[in-house]
Amino acid sequence: MSLTPRVRAGTLRATDAGRAVDLFGWVHRRRDHGGLIFIDLRDRSGLVQVQFHPDRAEAFTQAGDLRLEFVAHVRGTVRRRPPGAENPTLPTGEIEVEAEALEILNRSRTPPFPVNERTEVDESLRLRYRYLDLRRMEMTRNLELRHRMVKAIRDFLDREGFLEIETPVLIRSTPEGARDYLVPSRVNLGRFYALPQSPQLYKQILMVAGYDRYFQIARCYRDEDLRADRQNEFTQLDLEMSFVTEDDVLDVTERCFAHVWQTVLGRPVAVPFRRVTHADALLRYGVDKPDLRYGLELVDLTPHLQSTGFQVFRQALAQGGAIRGLRVPAGSALGRKEIDGLTEVAKTAKAKGLAFWYREALEWRSPITKFFTAEELSGLEGATGARPGDLVLAVAAEPRVAAGAMGAIRKAVAERQGLIPPNAFEFAWITEFPMYARNEETGQIEPEHHPFTAPHPADLDLIETDPLRVRARSYDLVLNGIELASGSIRIHDPGLQQRIFAQLGWTKEEAARRFGFLLEAFEYGAPPHGGIAPGIDRAVMLAAGEETIRDVIAFPKNQQAQEPMTGAPATVDAAQLRELGLELRPRPERGA
RNA sequence: GGCCCCGUGGUGUAGCUGGUCUAACACGCAGCCCUGUCAAGGCUGAGAUCGGCGGUUCGAAUCCGCUCGGGGUCGCCA
Numbered sequence: 322m323s324l325t326p327r328v329r330a331g332t333l334r335a336t337d338a339g340r341a342v343d344l345f346g347w348v349h350r351r352r353d354h355g356g357l358i359f360i361d362l363r364d365r366s367g368l369v370q371v372q373f374h375p376d377r378a379e380a381f382t383q384a385g386d387l388r389l390e391f392v393a394h395v396r397g398t399v400r401r402r403p404p405g406a407e408n409p410t411l412p413t414g415e416i417e418v419e420a421e422a423l424e425i426l427n428r429s430r431t432p433p434f435p436v437n438e439r440t441e442v443d444e445s446l447r448l449r450y451r452y453l454d455l456r457r458m459e460m461t462r463n464l465e466l467r468h469r470m471v472k473a474i475r476d477f478l479d480r481e482g483f484l485e486i487e488t489p490v491l492i493r494s495t496p497e498g499a500r501d502y503l504v505p506s507r508v509n510l511g512r513f514y515a516l517p518q519s520p521q522l523y524k525q526i527l528m529v530a531g532y533d534r535y536f537q538i539a540r541c542y543r544d545e546d547l548r549a550d551r552q553n554e555f556t557q558l559d560l561e562m563s564f565v566t567e568d569d570v571l572d573v574t575e576r577c578f579a580h581v582w583q584t585v586l587g588r589p590v591a592v593p594f595r596r597v598t599h600a601d602a603l604l605r606y607g608v609d610k611p612d613l614r615y616g617l618e619l620v621d622l623t624p625h626l627q628s629t630g631f632q633v634f635r636q637a638l639a640q641g642g643a644i645r646g647l648r649v650p651a652g653s654a655l656g657r658k659e660i661d662g663l664t665e666v667a668k669t670a671k672a673k674g675l676a677f678w679y680r681e682a683l684e685w686r687s688p689i690t691k692f693f694t695a696e697e698l699s700g701l702e703g704a705t706g707a708r709p710g711d712l713v714l715a716v717a718a719e720p721r722v723a724a725g726a727m728g729a730i731r732k733a734v735a736e737r738q739g740l741i742p743p744n745a746f747e748f749a750w751i752t753e754f755p756m757y758a759r760n761e762e763t764g765q766i767e768p769e770h771h772p773f774t775a776p777h778p779a780d781l782d783l784i785e786t787d788p789l790r791v792r793a794r795s796y797d798l799v800l801n802g803i804e805l806a807s808g809s810i811r812i813h814d815p816g817l818q819q820r821i822f823a824q825l826g827w828t829k830e831e832a833a834r835r836f837g838f839l840l841e842a843f844e845y846g847a848p849p850h851g852g853i854a855p856g857i858d859r860a861v862m863l864a865a866g867e868e869t870i871r872d873v874i875a876f877p878k879n880q881q882a883q884e885p886m887t888g889a890p891a892t893v894d895a896a897q898l899r900e901l902g903l904e905l906r907p908r909p910e911r912g913a
Numbered sequence: 914g915g916c917c918c919c920g921u922g923g924u925g926u927a928g929c930u931g932g933u934c935u936a937a938c939a940c941g942c943a944g945c946c947c948u949g950u951c952a953a954g955g956c957u958g959a960g961a962u963c964g965g966c967g968g969u970u971c972g973a974a975u976c977c978g979c980u981c982g983g984g985g986u987c988g989c990c991a
Binding site: 350352353354355356357358359361370372374375388389402403405406408410411414417431432433434435437438440441442443444445446495496497498499500518519521543544545546548549551669762767768769770771772773774869879880881 | 916919920923924925940941942946947948949950951952953954982983984985986987988989990991
């Protein structure tokens with residue numbers, strides 16, 4: 322059979338009736354009636370029903386041999402289906418292809434899991450046979466969605482005057498941040514490249530070079546443990562702009578997302594996005610990446626219970642603690658069991674316990690009501706706005722712990738009470754992150770974002786005196802409680818950059834050794850600049866309504882950072898190691 | 914590394930307060946019948962000793978311990 326231009330199965334419509342077509346695809350399903358055979362032929366675009374009639378004896382006989390996932394070439398004619406035989410649930414349901422000839426291009430073993438159904442299949446099996454998994458329509462849909470989103474991003478940024486520039490994947494290791502993946506250099510024995518955790522330094526250098534609007538769909542690598550929304554290898558939209566302030570970066574970013582959501586998902590998204598300062602987010606939502614699809618704002622009860630006689634609260638307050646509360650509308654329906662469950666959530670978040678009061682018609686009911694004065698209880702009512710039938714929850718602890726615990730409680734309550742609207746997309750900016758955070762283990766002060774983030778101009782004087790209070794010119798984009806992007810206005814003044822390095826405890830020599838090239842570049846006319854880096858995998862995951870980014874990545878790693886289909890990472894030949902000047906030490910324990 | 918969840922024919926599940934479980938159901942697979950189905954239908958059949966090891970018991974898929982594999986999460990992720 323000679324090959325003619327192929328037609329995609331899922332694209333055929335009633336208007337194609339009478340058309341001679343060549344279809345190439347996989348057997349999605351077969352319905353063999355003995356005297357008549359129907360095959361659903363599937364390709365990337367969808368599927369169409371092919372009918373084999375005994376009148377075409379040769380094709381009909383061959384069709385009897387077809388099995389699921391066989392690869393076939395069908396030549397035939399598109400026909401309207403007989404009245405009453407249409408399938409309204411299928412885009413191609415008005416027509417079918419009457420087969421005139423069939424060519425079985427390849428057979429298939431019985432697949433290890435159903436390709437033609439939506440059933441949940443063990444993920445390790447899916448990854449081992451990823452080529453079959455990717456044939457499933459949900460995965461095809463996800464990868465197509467990803468393509469369209471990335472294309473929409475490129476189109477948008479192109480129109481906005483951005484230039485897409487590639488930066489190296491083999492780069493110099495910089496010890497800060499996440500663990501680097503290292504690549505040994507054969508021609509420079511004993512030396513290593515690192516894979517980029519992000520193109521951060523190169524994009525800043527590009528700004529110095531005058532490429533004032535740069536972007537890249539960049540692969541990034543971080544040797545850290547994997548999660549549902551975290552791979553050791555992932556994709557970022559890396560973006561940097563010169564001569565801008567926060568507002569410019571936020572503006573172009575939110576218009577970019579609005580464009581993608583509109584053109585790809587057909588979902589209008591209002592701009593500008595809501596903005597919440599980091600401090601405010603902790604106070605009102607207990608996290609720095611609040612899910613704004615639901616209310617349930619936290620309330621500061623500290624001022625109302627300042628002199629409470631309740632020992633647990635009293636002690637917490639005496640140690641500089643805070644009391645954060647949450648009104649659960651209609652929470653009186655929650656029983657002891659639910660409260661216990663929430664208490665567990667609070668404890669997992671390091672709180673010692675969870676206080677609760679049921680607001681009844683005339684009074685508060687709780688094991689601890691007796692410890693509070695009428696005045697305090699009315700303060701509680703005023704602060705939370707609790708009405709009869711509601712429940713009030715509270716945690717007293719060091720402010721950070723209280724916020725974190727109540728943030729976890731807020732999320733748990735929303736999930737358990739079904740307060741999260743489906744199909745909602747709530748974007749929000751979190752601004753003014755602190756410049757520094759204390760590393761709990763080492764006690765050292767470390768940059769919250771990265772050491773090139775510009776400090777808030779009003780806080781410059783605090784850098785040396787009270788670094789933890791210095792706000793950064795940084796911002797995160799949050800969508801439905803998931804961090805989508807992170808960025809900042811950068812330092813472009815070599816003097817200030819030195820000062821920040823010094824604050825981190827680096828000597829001039831150390832800073833020069835690590836980032837000398839950047840400091841040097843800044844001495845040749847560095848423009849003010851800033852940028853952001855949205856995670857593509859997460860954006861697609863949320864747009865697709867998936868629970869894990871693995872479902873929007875063609876060949877992801879599992880939680881053990883392995884790729885089950887090819888078996889990476891794998892051992893290598895001794896000869897390869899020798900050539901690289903590497904020698905493996907036996908593992909400390911559990912030999913072999 | 915800690916905590917939590919899961920592991921039963923090819924797939925998805927049931928069974929799991931120990932005993933006709935000689936492991937059930939659906940899909941898939943094989944054979945036969947069937948000319949308008951679309952999760953096609955009907956009949957017949959093959960296929961798992963219940964992740965592995967050890968223990969408790971007269972008796973273990975069911976209870977206990979260890980272990981392996983997978984997932985979620987905390988730590989980690991400038």
